[in-house]
Amino acid sequence: MTRRAARLPFALIALASLAPLVAAAPAAAQQEDFEGVSLGLVYENAYVPALGIQQFSGRLGGDAIASEVQAIVARDLEYSDRFAILDDLPINVTADQVDYSLWDGLNATWVVKGRIEGAGTNEFVLVLELHDVLYRRIEQTGRFPLPNHQTDNAAFRMAVHRASDQVVEWVFDEPGMAASRITFSMRRNDGTKEVYIVDSDGENLTRLTSHANLTASPVWSPDNTRIAYMTYDDDGQRIYERNLATGETKRIGAIRDGNYMTPTYFPDGDNMVFSVHTGARSGLFTYDAERECCLTNLTESPADDFSPTISPDGRWMAFNSTRLGSGIPQVYVMEARAGARPELLSPYQYGQSSFFSAPDWSPDGENIAFSGRYQRSGRYHILVAKMGEGRRLQQLTFEGNNEAPSWAPDGRHIVFTGEHRWGKGLFVVDSASGTIRPILTGVDVADPDWSGGM
Amino acid sequence: MIHRRLMVPAVAALMVLAAACGSDPEPEEIVPTGRSPQEIADSIRADSLARAEQARLDSIAAAERAAAAERAEMEQRMARARETLTQTIYFDYDEAAITTQAEQRLRAKLDILRNSPAVRIRIEGHADERGTNEYNIALGNRRAESVRQFLTGFGIDENRISIVSYGEDQPAMMGSTETAWRQNRRAEFVITAGADQINPGM
Numbered sequence: 001m002t003r004r005a006a007r008l009p010f011a012l013i014a015l016a017s018l019a020p021l022v023a024a025a026p027a028a029a030q031q032e033d034f035e036g037v038s039l040g041l042v043y044e045n046a047y048v049p050a051l052g053i054q055q056f057s058g059r060l061g062g063d064a065i066a067s068e069v070q071a072i073v074a075r076d077l078e079y080s081d082r083f084a085i086l087d088d089l090p091i092n093v094t095a096d097q098v099d100y101s102l103w104d105g106l107n108a109t110w111v112v113k114g115r116i117e118g119a120g121t122n123e124f125v126l127v128l129e130l131h132d133v134l135y136r137r138i139e140q141t142g143r144f145p146l147p148n149h150q151t152d153n154a155a156f157r158m159a160v161h162r163a164s165d166q167v168v169e170w171v172f173d174e175p176g177m178a179a180s181r182i183t184f185s186m187r188r189n190d191g192t193k194e195v196y197i198v199d200s201d202g203e204n205l206t207r208l209t210s211h212a213n214l215t216a217s218p219v220w221s222p223d224n225t226r227i228a229y230m231t232y233d234d235d236g237q238r239i240y241e242r243n244l245a246t247g248e249t250k251r252i253g254a255i256r257d258g259n260y261m262t263p264t265y266f267p268d269g270d271n272m273v274f275s276v277h278t279g280a281r282s283g284l285f286t287y288d289a290e291r292e293c294c295l296t297n298l299t300e301s302p303a304d305d306f307s308p309t310i311s312p313d314g315r316w317m318a319f320n321s322t323r324l325g326s327g328i329p330q331v332y333v334m335e336a337r338a339g340a341r342p343e344l345l346s347p348y349q350y351g352q353s354s355f356f357s358a359p360d361w362s363p364d365g366e367n368i369a370f371s372g373r374y375q376r377s378g379r380y381h382i383l384v385a386k387m388g389e390g391r392r393l394q395q396l397t398f399e400g401n402n403e404a405p406s407w408a409p410d411g412r413h414i415v416f417t418g419e420h421r422w423g424k425g426l427f428v429v430d431s432a433s434g435t436i437r438p439i440l441t442g443v444d445v446a447d448p449d450w451s452g453g454m
Numbered sequence: 455m456i457h458r459r460l461m462v463p464a465v466a467a468l469m470v471l472a473a474a475c476g477s478d479p480e481p482e483e484i485v486p487t488g489r490s491p492q493e494i495a496d497s498i499r500a501d502s503l504a505r506a507e508q509a510r511l512d513s514i515a516a517a518e519r520a521a522a523a524e525r526a527e528m529e530q531r532m533a534r535a536r537e538t539l540t541q542t543i544y545f546d547y548d549e550a551a552i553t554t555q556a557e558q559r560l561r562a563k564l565d566i567l568r569n570s571p572a573v574r575i576r577i578e579g580h581a582d583e584r585g586t587n588e589y590n591i592a593l594g595n596r597r598a599e600s601v602r603q604f605l606t607g608f609g610i611d612e613n614r615i616s617i618v619s620y621g622e623d624q625p626a627m628m629g630s631t632e633t634a635w636r637q638n639r640r641a642e643f644v645i646t647a648g649a650d651q652i653n654p655g656m
């Protein structure tokens with residue numbers, strides 16, 4: 001049995017100039033929003049239940065890693081931004097039984113209790129229980145095999161993340177994002193940029209490529225088995241694809257003169273879309289990377305078309321284009337077929353030098369995140385266009401410069417590159433609560449892309 | 455003049471030499487200098503050959519000096535031409551249009567490219583750090599392309615010009631200041647073939 005948390009949506013903040021609109025009838029506000037010139041800063045005031053973490057125990061050698069597993073689960077659940085976490089309590093709750101009265105006194109709605117059982121040499125099973133404090137019963141139980149944490153720590157941590165995501169799903173019937181990774185390009189000391197991968201919690205930073213060159217725009221295949229990206233070779237800018245299991249790297253689609261950039265995948269994982277600059281024209285092309293054929297033109301213009309993102313049903317595409325002139329990009333949406341008409345999505349206003357780029361379609365298909373500024377001298381912030389709500393815009397960042405958003409598999413968190421008081425690096429914002437946390441700082445990173453659930 | 459003066463004793467010596475080597479042996483003569491006519495002849499010949507050799511060397515050296523000077527001047531002119539050809543041009547913020555200043559530099563490049571058909575170049579577009587990485591790669595491409603269009607518009611074969619964009623990834627100047635940004639919004643020029651066949655023109 002699962003239970004959805006009660007939600008009480010209401011306007012938390014609104015731009016002063018838009019206050020009258022927000023107060024007006026919803027239909028009128030929606031109409032205004034649809035024209036793409038208004039900005040609502042609205043968070044759902046979601047119910048955030050308190051979740052207690054009872055000290056994890058171990059059997060058959062499992063006690064050696066119990067506190068490590070507990071720490072990973074506790075942080076994952078905190079990073080889910082769905083619970084108020086009660087962990088490391090200054091009281092003794094080591095008893096094997098869950099003391100419902102104690103937890104009720106601490107206002108906990110849920111309690112998670114873990115037990116790690118030895119299952120062979122350095123292999124374990126995590127037994128996780130979700131307790132309902134109010135009804136004083138075990139709500140759910142799950143068993144999660146954990147691989148050897150000494151020989152493959154990354155796989156071990158990923159297995160624990162899956163258990164954390166299961167807790168989110170038990171309570172909310174929605175996917176989590178702990179078991180996922182983020183790819184991006186990062187500058188090295190010698191000035192080159194390679195493609196890297198990091199876990200959703202900022203751990204396990206790994207370099208993927210060794211081009212000793214610049215790389216850009218890495219993107220996960222829908223099944224998380226490959227990463228496509230742009231790098232430079234003797235022919236100029238080309239798309240490469242790396243198979244994560246075999247390490248094989250191949251060049252994609254060098255069948256037309258020009259410079260290639262910003263690859264992305266269709267949901268089928270075989271077809272890609274990327275940008276090709278040929279002569280004075282530029283366009284977005286689909287390409288069957290599996291059969292290595294069928295380069296097909298989706299858009300072409302004398303301006304620049306780039307940074308495509310495909311809706312999860314494969315029917316729609318959002319992309320960046322400078323076709324409105326003056327070299328400044330706007331975000332467009334169109335059906336993902338040749339000849340379809342692009343429609344302006346970003347809040348363009350003539351003469352304002354507004355600049356919006358890097359669209360990313362959310363995995364639930366409901367939202368498109370992008371980054372940009374309203375005025376020439378303005379700072380860059382992360383915005384979300386709520387496609388199901390008349391394209392209402394939500395602004396998620398308010399300080400520093402913030403760019404290149406990418407959705408987590410939970411459809412709620414967004415990774416982006418930022419320059420903040422914490423420094424430069426990778427940040428994650430929760431689009432539901434507005435919570436921002438840095439996951440990698442002091443690094444020069446670009447073009448992050450969040451994987452699907454792993 | 456010098457040659458003529460040298461010739462006379464040389465011919466005389468040769469005659470003496472010819473007489474001495476005649477087929478009929480002649481009675482010996484005492485030469486008061488203590489040197490035989492043969493020795494005198496040899497000495498005179500050696501002097502004259504040395505002078506001739508020195509004259510030849512002097513003349514070669516003079517020619518080499520002249521050639522070197524010419525080469526040096528040519529080198530300088532080619533270096534200046536290379537410099538003109540690879541001189542960076544700059545752009546306005548978020549713009550790929552050729553500015554008036556850039557146009558002057560491009561016209562100078564045009565002359566050299568027209569006179570040097572073996573020369574090929576790569577135009578590298580760059581952007582400042584503002585805006586997304588991907589936008590800046592697109593913008594760098596657009597800037598490089600806009601330069602290529604300018605050059606091909608004046609008749610330069612487009613196959614001689616390749617373009618690439620490095621976006622914001624290879625700044626000419628580090629930092630987040632207006633000065634750095636201005637330095638970084640640019641197109642650089644690399645000679646990819648025929649660097650030694652530049653014709654700097656008149």
